[in-house]
Structures are given as structure tokens and as C-alpha cells.
Amino acid sequence: MRRTDVLTLAILGTLAEKPLHGYEIRKRLGASLGPFRALSYGSLYPALKRMVTEGLITVDDQGPDPSTNRRSRIAYRLTDAGTTQLAEELASSGASSWDDDAFDVRFAMFDKTxxxxxxxxxxxxxxxxxxxxxxxxxxxxxxxxxxxxxxxxxxxxxxxxxxxxxxxxxxxxxxxxxxxxxxxxxxxxx
Amino acid sequence: MRRTDVLTLAILGTLAEKPLHGYEIRKRLGASLGPFRALSYGSLYPALKRMVTEGLITVDDQGPDPSTNRRSRIAYRLTDAGTTQLAEELASSGASSWDDDAFDVRFAMFDKTxxxxxxxxxxxxxxxxxxxxxxxxxxxxxxxxxxxxxxxxxxxxxxxxxxxxxxxxxxxxxxxxxxxxxxxxxxxxx
DNA sequence: TGCCAGTTATATCGCGCCGATACATCGAGC
DNA sequence: GCTCGATGTATCGGCGCGATATAACTGGCA
Incomplete structure (x- = not known):
């Protein structure tokens, strides 16, 4: 049984409102959790990749625009599985909801709970x-x-x-x- | 340049008073830093090994007592290098002294500072x-x-x-x- | 006397997450 | 045109935690 870690939950919650790219996810999380407790890119991007392979999120990436040759921003979007997973997590209230490392993340999502x-x-x-x-x-x-x-x-x-x-x-x-x-x-x- | 991490410093400080074995080091650290913030054995023993190879501490291990066939406890002792290193650290006061993860360890050693x-x-x-x-x-x-x-x-x-x-x-x-x-x-x- | 549970004691493994780092583009000010 | 800071994606090394394994000793209880 795969327990959802805090990071995954935080990303799912952030993406619930609307699809976002990595940089923006980090900014929002930093804003809601405070200047400390901001997750690093060293965790974020690998987590996003993992979540894609797990089918929780999908990627909107058109590749570089041929006219401008500029890399388009990658937008991550919740899949149905991701939405379901988030809903399950938000309804749970075990020890992993009030541990030191998890509580503030859960608390920041209380308006969805x-x-x-x-x-x-x-x-x-x-x-x-x-x-x-x-x-x-x-x-x-x-x-x-x-x-x-x-x-x-x-x-x-x-x-x-x-x-x-x-x-x-x-x-x-x-x-x-x-x-x-x-x-x-x-x-x-x- | 090898920066002394918090864990190493905590061990050096604990060993300053007198030689101890791993289990006791952890107990004392837990007592002075509080019930949370207790370091795990998964950090402690590897750190002790590393410190031995770095020459900061030495090991008193007589091996199993042939009469009782009981493994003697391993006592770790500061070397001169370890004592010197500790003294240097205790005299330092840079950012690594007041970071979130380091401050309380440094503070717990204020009577040596x-x-x-x-x-x-x-x-x-x-x-x-x-x-x-x-x-x-x-x-x-x-x-x-x-x-x-x-x-x-x-x-x-x-x-x-x-x-x-x-x-x-x-x-x-x-x-x-x-x-x-x-x-x-x-x-x-x- | 025998058994069980809790404490003392050492040690390893997987892995989550951080900090550092690299690279590239864009907008603003000079 | 140039530099600087913000935007943006990504990887790497490594620290330290939690879980786990092992084992001997200790105390309580029957």
C-alpha cells in the first residue's frame, strides 16, 4: 500500500485549483506555507516526474515553438486518479496528518477539508x-x-x-x- | 575545506566530558536537546565510523571477553585532533552557528563557549x-x-x-x- | 526453574528531501 | 547594447531519518 507522502499531497493540493508549471507550484507553496518550509527544486521536479509515471498528473508540453524557438512552459494537470487520490487524502485523518512534517501542509488545505x-x-x-x-x-x-x-x-x-x-x-x-x-x-x- | 556538520559537533561535545559508547551518546543528546530533535542510530553509527577514520575519535574495544564471552561495550574517546576541532568550532560564530538546524546544538554547548x-x-x-x-x-x-x-x-x-x-x-x-x-x-x- | 517483555547495545539499508549547481530565457534599467 | 535579477527546468551528491535485524542482559511473574 502506497502511502502518499507530504510532498505529493502538497503538489496535488496546489494543482487542484488549476494547472501550473513547476516554478509556479513552488512559489504558491512557499506563499501558503511560509518563507521557511519551502520545498526545493531538488525535491519538486523528481516528485513531478514520479507523479506523472504514477498517473496522478499529466503534462502539457508542446515542445519548443518553431516560430519563436522558445521552450514552452510545462503545465502539470491533475488526472482523474490524481483528483481521487487528493480527495482520499483530504478525507483521511491518521497520524500522518498531524506529524510534525505533515501537519502544516494538511492545515494549509483545511478549506478543502x-x-x-x-x-x-x-x-x-x-x-x-x-x-x-x-x-x-x-x-x-x-x-x-x-x-x-x-x-x-x-x-x-x-x-x-x-x-x-x-x-x-x-x-x-x-x-x-x-x-x-x-x-x-x-x-x-x- | 571540510566544514564540521552539526552531528559531528554534537558528538564531539558529548564526548568532551568523558568517553562514552554510542547508545549513551544518543541518550545524553536526547536529554539535552529534548525528546524531539533526537538523532537516530542511522546517523549516529555511520558518523562515529567516519569520525574514527578522520582521526577525531578513537575506539576502546577489547573484543569479546573470553571468560564471559560477552561483547564489551565500545567506548569512543576524543583524540587530540578531536579536542582541537571541538575548540575551534566552539570559538566560531558564523552563519552555521545560528541556522535552524544548528542553533540549538550550539546553544546546548554554551557552557563550553x-x-x-x-x-x-x-x-x-x-x-x-x-x-x-x-x-x-x-x-x-x-x-x-x-x-x-x-x-x-x-x-x-x-x-x-x-x-x-x-x-x-x-x-x-x-x-x-x-x-x-x-x-x-x-x-x-x- | 522457566518464560516473556523491556532495555541496552551495535549496525545496515532504502530513500526522502535539501543545497548546490548548471543552463537558458526574459524584462527592466542604464 | 549590456548587465542584472527574475523566471524556468533539471540533475547530483549526500545527510540524516525510519525501519529493521540481531543479540545479550534484566526484571517480573508464575
Whole structure:
């Protein structure tokens, strides 16, 4: 069973709106995920090739225009299989939806995701962070005697960062729940 | 010119205190860097091998004890070259000290680092984050029209996270400066 | 006494993804 | 006409992760 990796998902999601060429895919992804977390061409182009062979996307490439002798831009387009795959992924909400490397990609596609799935993913992520919180607290308690000031400070800051994200998630979960409570079909048009 | 990667540096630093075997190195690194950010054995053992061939560390391995027939644990020990290399790295404060993947490792070794270098690294990191802040703000301004609620929220949260780290750094920088101002040899005893 | 599970311990393999690099075209400013 | 930066496609080397294999020791429990 072929698990869709984050990169593939990100590309499928970007291509859902309309066909694009590689450079543009990267730009959009960079814009929605932030300046860091931008995927490199060293991942993008091989991934696109792979996705073509897997039948998820097709290529519009007319070759160099004989009149201008200029290479036409390659436009990638979702196939039916790609669309199906994307839909399946967007409906899934397993651990691969809230892992560190996957969560923000999934989150960036929340407007393509139904409310129930959104909620499950947010809660899953929150659960993961709770474990983390526990681990860090354990570590902080266990170290006590040894460990210099800076190592301790690093831990403390890490702990705070995770706590912040939990607060953020709690807020989002609350929003999601109240939206669901409000009406059966929450803001599908909004 | 062979640039010391983060992993090598982390191992050198861990071995500085006393000779250890692989498993213990990983445990200590996990403890000082946090439950996430723990390096895998798939990186550790190859790195140790490489470092042996590079002459940075040596191996104490007596082979299986004939009486118990039990494999003795392999203890890795810094060579003079390794000690020198570590000292050089600890005195350096270039971009490779404040990159995302390197900063926390360098920070965890701050008690082995002199105050002036600590300050340069903290300021370097702060500079890097300032750029980031600028990029994100640019992005947020540029998107405005397009972009759904969730993408915007992701950006906002990312921005906040970076702002938090900047505050944290400012505090650390302030401490470092006041310690330096206070006396020439700042709190070497803690 | 015997068994099972968890921890300690070393090691390899596949591979995803990044950073560097190369090459080519285009538009804007000088 | 020239240079510079953005657009655009593509490959290569390699780092480090996750999964996996192996094996001895340790503690709990029956």
C-alpha cells in the first residue's frame, strides 16, 4: 500500500485549483506555507516526474515553438486518479496528518477539508503535543542535578513553544466545535 | 575545506566530558536537546565510523571477553585532533552557528563557549529571525486578496512563533551583556 | 526453574528531501 | 547594447531519518 507522502499531497493540493508549471507550484507553496518550509527544486521536479509515471498528473508540453524557438512552459494537470487520490487524502485523518512534517501542509488545505476531518486532525495534533509536553516535563524533572543553565533554558523554551501551540490548537478546536454546534453544515459557502 | 556538520559537533561535545559508547551518546543528546530533535542510530553509527577514520575519535574495544564471552561495550574517546576541532568550532560564530538546524546544538554547548562568542551567536540568530519576520510580513501583505482563512491563520501563527523566539533571544542577549558589563569574567562559577 | 517483555547495545539499508549547481530565457534599467 | 535579477527546468551528491535485524542482559511473574 502506497502511502502518499507530504510532498505529493502538497503538489496535488496546489494543482487542484488549476494547472501550473513547476516554478509556479513552488512559489504558491512557499506563499501558503511560509518563507521557511519551502520545498526545493531538488525535491519538486523528481516528485513531478514520479507523479506523472504514477498517473496522478499529466503534462502539457508542446515542445519548443518553431516560430519563436522558445521552450514552452510545462503545465502539470491533475488526472482523474490524481483528483481521487487528493480527495482520499483530504478525507483521511491518521497520524500522518498531524506529524510534525505533515501537519502544516494538511492545515494549509483545511478549506478543502470537511469540518469533521478538520476537527479530528486538530485533536490528533493536540494529542501528539500532549505526549511531547509529558516527555519534556519528565526530562526536566529527571535532569535537575546535572545539566548547566543553558541546557535547562533550552528545554524550558522548548516546553513553552509546545505549550503555545497547544493553546493555539485549543482555540482552533473551540472554533471548529462551535461552528459545528451552530449548524449541521458549517459555513460550506463561507 | 571540510566544514564540521552539526552531528559531528554534537558528538564531539558529548564526548568532551568523558568517553562514552554510542547508545549513551544518543541518550545524553536526547536529554539535552529534548525528546524531539533526537538523532537516530542511522546517523549516529555511520558518523562515529567516519569520525574514527578522520582521526577525531578513537575506539576502546577489547573484543569479546573470553571468560564471559560477552561483547564489551565500545567506548569512543576524543583524540587530540578531536579536542582541537571541538575548540575551534566552539570559538566560531558564523552563519552555521545560528541556522535552524544548528542553533540549538550550539546553544546546548554554551557552557563550553566563551561569553563573547555566545553573544555573537545570539545576535546572529536574532538577525536571521529578523529577516524571517520581514519575509513573513511581506507575504502576509502580498496575499491579502487571495488565500483562505486557514492559510492566513497558519501564517499568523508562524509569525507569532518567530516573534516569541526573538523575545527570548533579546532576554538572553540582555543577560549576556549585563554579565559582561558587570565583570570581565562573567559568572564562570554560575 | 522457566518464560516473556523491556532495555541496552551495535549496525545496515532504502530513500526522502535539501543545497548546490548548471543552463537558458526574459524584462527592466542604464 | 549590456548587465542584472527574475523566471524556468533539471540533475547530483549526500545527510540524516525510519525501519529493521540481531543479540545479550534484566526484571517480573508464575
Amino acid at each position: 470537511d469540518s469533521a476531518t478538520r476537527l479530528r486532525i486538530l485533536e490528533g495534533r493536540r494529542g501528539r503535543l500532549s505526549e511531547r509536553l509529558e516527555e519534556i516535563s519528565q526530562g526536566l524533572k529527571a535532569m535537575r542535578e546535572r545539566h548547566d543553565r543553558y541546557t535547562a533554558e533550552l528545554q524550558r523554551h522548548g516546553l513553552e513553544r509546545v505549550e503555545r501551540e497547544v493553546e493555539w490548537l485549543d482555540q482552533l478546536i473551540e472554533n471548529e466545535r462551535s461552528a459545528t454546534r451552530g449548524k449541521d453544515d458549517p459555513a460550506s459557502a463561507g | 566563551d561569553s563573547a562568542t555566545r553573544l555573537r551567536i545570539l545576535e546572529g540568530r536574532r538577525g536571521r529571525l529578523s529577516e524571517r519576520l520581514e519575509e513573513i510580513s511581506q507575504g502576509l501583505k502580498a496575499m491579502r486578496e487571495r488565500h483562505d482563512r486557514y492559510t492566513a491563520e497558519l501564517q499568523r501563527h508562524g509569525l507569532e512563533r518567530v516573534e516569541r523566539e526573538v523575545e527570548w533571544l533579546d532576554q538572553l542577549i540582555e543577560n549576556e551583556r549585563s554579565a559582561t558589563r558587570g565583570k570581565d569574567d562573567p559568572a564562570s562559577a554560575g
